Amino acid sequence: MPELPEVQTVVDDLNRKVVGRKITGVWFDWPKMIKDPYDQSRYKIAHKHVEAFKKALKGKKILRARRRAKNILIYLTGDLLLLIHQKMTGHMLVGKWRIDGKKVIPIEPKPVVEDPYNKYIHLIFYLDNGKMLALSDLRKFAKAILGSTKEIENLPELINLGPEPLDQSFTVDELMSLMRSEQRKIKQVLMDPEVIAGIGNIYSDDILWTAKIHPFRRANSLTVNELKSLYKSMRKVLIRAVKMRGTSTSDFRDTGGLEGGYTDYRLVYQREGEPCPRDGTKIKRVKMGGRSAHFCPKCQQL
Ligand SMILES: [Zn+2]
DSSP states (O other): OOOOHHHHHHHHHHHTTTTOOOEEEEEESSSEEETTTOOOOOOOOHHHHHHHHHHTTTOOOOEEEEETTTEEEEEEHHHHHHEEETTTTTEEEEEEEEETTEEEEESSHHHHHHHHGGGOOOEEEEEEEEOOEEEESSSSSOOEEEEHHHHHHHHHHHHHHOOTTSSTOOOOHHHHHHHHHHHHHHHHHHTTTSSSSSHHHHHHHHHHHTTOOOTEEEEEGGGHHHHHHHHHHHHHHHHHHHHHHHOOSSOOOTSSOOOOOOHHSSSSOOOTSSSTTTTTOOOOOEEEEEEEEEOOTTTTTO
16 A cells, blocks of 8 residues: 555655646546545445536646645645545556546556556546546545545544654654553554554554564553654655655556655565565564564564
């Protein structure tokens, strides 16, 4: 699933590529993706709502894009805000496509045409410069919600989020006070968006390896020095991953359809059996709930 660095990559791209453009039309073939801000249930699709989504977007200008946790927020004229969550396999692309019956045929750019990961287009926003903003999503779990700025900004999924780890205002003291009351395993806590926003399976593994902390340690058992190291590692790993435009071990691509550079740089995530970059010990993988944690048994001890 796209995490903070992947979503930030998309948002930075959108600010560069589509800000100032007007939406001239909307196409989709999976109405379940379009959620009503008041009723997001997956199974009840109000036809009226889906039509209203199309109508409301037509003629609106894109003012700016912003990231909050793993959400993409696109501010539009008319006091509208479009929230897109890419979920498991979704990613936004900017290019050109042609609809032929039930088929969506990619025209440009080249990586979008050639990479099969970019071919699951289910939602397209037509722009006034002839280009299109599209969502490719193999598993079709991504969602788009449109409402007034206030309505969207006050959705529980945004209101209940924890602090942004890369915000200037997020201090080591704040991290310490968040962890003090946490009895869960540190990896689990790092991946809980209501504690800290935007970190998932990939970056929690690499952050904990950098900080030399075992993923199963109880969060409230970490020492002051370990918490300081965790704070530094969090920033270091996330900043580097943003610079390298994210990870593409799964479906993630940037808006040009290209893979992220952090894939080759990964420290321990999905590197079971490979040598620890610090001491050469074989990286281990252990199950944690429905997920896996990757770590070095030598430099990350329980
Ligand atoms: Zn090691």
